[in-house]
Amino acid sequence: MxxxxxxxxxxxxxxxxxxxNRLKIVGLLSQKPxxxxxxxxxxxxxxxxxxxHLSNLAKAGLVEARTDGHYYLYSLRQDTLxxxxxxxxxxxxxxxxxxxVDEQAYDRKVLKTFTDEEGRIIAFPSQLKKYQVLLRYVVKAFEPGIHYPEKQVNDILSRFHDDTADLRRGLVEFKLMAREGGGGAYWRLED
Amino acid sequence: MxxxxxxxxxxxxxxxxxxxNRLKIVGLLSQKPxxxxxxxxxxxxxxxxxxxHLSNLAKAGLVEARTDGHYYLYSLRQDTLxxxxxxxxxxxxxxxxxxxVDEQAYDRKVLKTFTDEEGRIIAFPSQLKKYQVLLRYVVKAFEPGIHYPEKQVNDILSRFHDDTADLRRGLVEFKLMAREGGGGAYWRLED
DNA sequence: AAATCATTTCTATAATTATCGAAATGTTAT
DNA sequence: ATAACATTTCGATAATTATAGAAATGATTT
Structure with a gap:
């Protein structure tokens, strides 16, 4: 969306x-790199x-670095600001x-409809949007930054539904998790 | 200030x-109190x-409360935004x-690194910016408005470093001092 | 290729901020 | 006033973010 x-x-x-300190950096860079x-x-x-701090500002598109001879020069992207x-x-x-907010309320409603009291998935929704809500809910069971072997992935997923293969495929397809090479480990992706 | x-x-x-959550509050309040x-x-x-969260927004002048019948109604102060x-x-x-920011902190740090207790230059920095800091420091030994013959220039510069030729060249190159014609006198330029 | 210098990433810790539940405060209607 | 209710403050904890030092990376010069 x-x-x-x-x-x-x-x-x-x-x-x-x-x-x-980042505000001061912006002020300094507004004068010169x-x-x-x-x-x-x-x-x-x-x-x-x-x-x-600079990488934080760069992630927001507020500064950029250009390599100038011996050093890097950071400058302000006035256009972004x-x-x-x-x-x-x-x-x-x-x-x-x-x-x-509405999205969140929507998610809650979907989860309430398709999961039971223990948080297990009752049924897979046919609507894609609702299916993705379930995937976002399931992926939270994985710690970001940790690599999980397929066996463990299945263990965790089985807490939500017996069809672990479907969930695994969905998580990868919608880029909530990634897989290393052929039969390697899985890990959770950020947003 | x-x-x-x-x-x-x-x-x-x-x-x-x-x-x-505060951004969402702002969004909600932009629609209605x-x-x-x-x-x-x-x-x-x-x-x-x-x-x-609301008191946080209120402190920044972004929302205000008005008491309406039984409740308080919070609304957005669009004008502040x-x-x-x-x-x-x-x-x-x-x-x-x-x-x-203390604009002079940089110069002080550079001078501290490249000069000894008596104010003599220990080494020439490779970074151009730092070299210029040293030059601005050295040039203060010359009175504005006075014309110095090269011999006297060297005498004064030798208080800072033996390589007076390097300093002399730098001072002229970066327009801190100027030279009259061929072998004439030097004088300090105003920034 | 080695050496030098600037920058970034990593790891750990300190400081700040978000959150909740319970108690206190304030407001309105009876 | 007091009862009923909405909101705020307090106290404690969880989560996030800022910070520094050390190690790793990248770039430039010799």
């Missing part, structure tokens, strides 16, 4: 700007910390933020 | 918006938690964010 992207984009933007070392000295932070500010001024942006 | 207020106001604004209870049900949060977005679009807002 499009407004889902909107929501996450805006949230990431605000989170990126919601730190004093700086290297990581320069910024860390100006802010009185470790270089690794500064690097972390403008685009975000203007989006806030648009009439229809705010109401769309509430769509995420 | 005025820009100090600017900074904290903006930071508070971003912090207020940097939470998924809600009570704490309504919001907490829609978001699936405890009422105390919702109240906490507009004012903040527009501020981000203004040319001079961003540069001001850097005022909180």
């Amino acid at each position: 499009d407004s889902e992207i909107q929501f996450n984009e805006l949230l990431q933007f605000f989170k990126a700007m919601a730190d004093g 700086h290297t990581v070392e320069q910024l860390s000295i100006l802010l009185g932070l470790g270089m690794s910390t500064t690097s972390h 403008q685009e975000m500010s203007q989006r806030l001024l648009k009439q229809d942006t705010l109401p769309k933020l509430a769509v995420a | 005025d820009s100090e207020i600017q900074f904290n106001e903006l930071l508070q604004f971003f912090k207020a918006m940097a939470d998924g 809600h009570t704490v209870e309504q919001l907490s049900i829609l978001l699936g949060l405890g009422m105390s938690t919702t109240s906490h 507009q004012e903040m977005s527009q501020r981000l679009l203004k040319q001079d807002t961003l540069p001001k964010l850097a005022v909180a």
Whole structure:
């Protein structure tokens, strides 16, 4: 859903700007590009910390690095900042933020319909949207960052439904989990 | 300081918006006012938690409550949101964010690294920016408006480093000093 | 290829923030 | 006033985020 992207984009933007040191970085970069070392000295932070802040800002599309001879030069992407500010001024942006609420309510309703009290799946919905709701629910049983052998994946999935193969296939198909090479391990993907 | 207020106001604004549940609240309130209870049900949060989020938004001036019959009705202050977005679009807002930074910290750090207790240069930095810091430091030994013959220039520069030729060349190259004609005198330039 | 320098990633810890349940406060209607 | 109800504050815990130092990576020069 499009407004889902909107929501996450805006949230990431605000989170990126919601730190004093990152705000200062934005201010400094609005004047001219700086290297990581320069910024860390100006802010009185470790270089690794500064690097972390910069990658946070970069993920939100607010800064970019260009390699310049001996060092990297970070600069501000004014266009992203403008685009975000203007989006806030648009009439229809705010109401769309509430769509995420409806989605959630929708998810709850689907889960209530297709799972029992113990959280097991009663039946597979025929509607794709509802099927995906179930998959998002199931994938939460896996820790991000951990690699699970297929046997363990099946063990975990069997807590939700006997047709573990169907669930496994769905999780991979809709990119909630990934698989290593041929018969390798599975792991959970971020959003 | 005025820009100090600017900074904290903006930071508070971003912090207020940097939470998924608060963003959803803003979205919901942009459609119509809600009570704490309504919001907490829609978001699936405890009422105390919702109240906490609302007070956070209120502190940033983004929502306000008016008492209506039996309940409180929270509504969005669109004007604050507009004012903040527009501020981000203004040319001079961003540069001001850097005022909180100690601009001279960088120069001090470089000087500390590359000069000894007596102020002599220990080594020439490879980074151009740092080299320029040293040059700006050295050039202060010359009075503006006075013309120095090359011999005297070398005498003064030798207080900082034996390689006076390097320093002389750097000072001219980066337009901190200028030279008259062929073998004439040097003088300090104003930035 | 080795050496040097800037940056990033990793690992661990400190600080901040979100959350809930219970108790306290405030508001409206009787 | 008091009863009934909505909201806030308090106290404690869970989750997230900021931070630094060490090790790994990437890029440039010799």
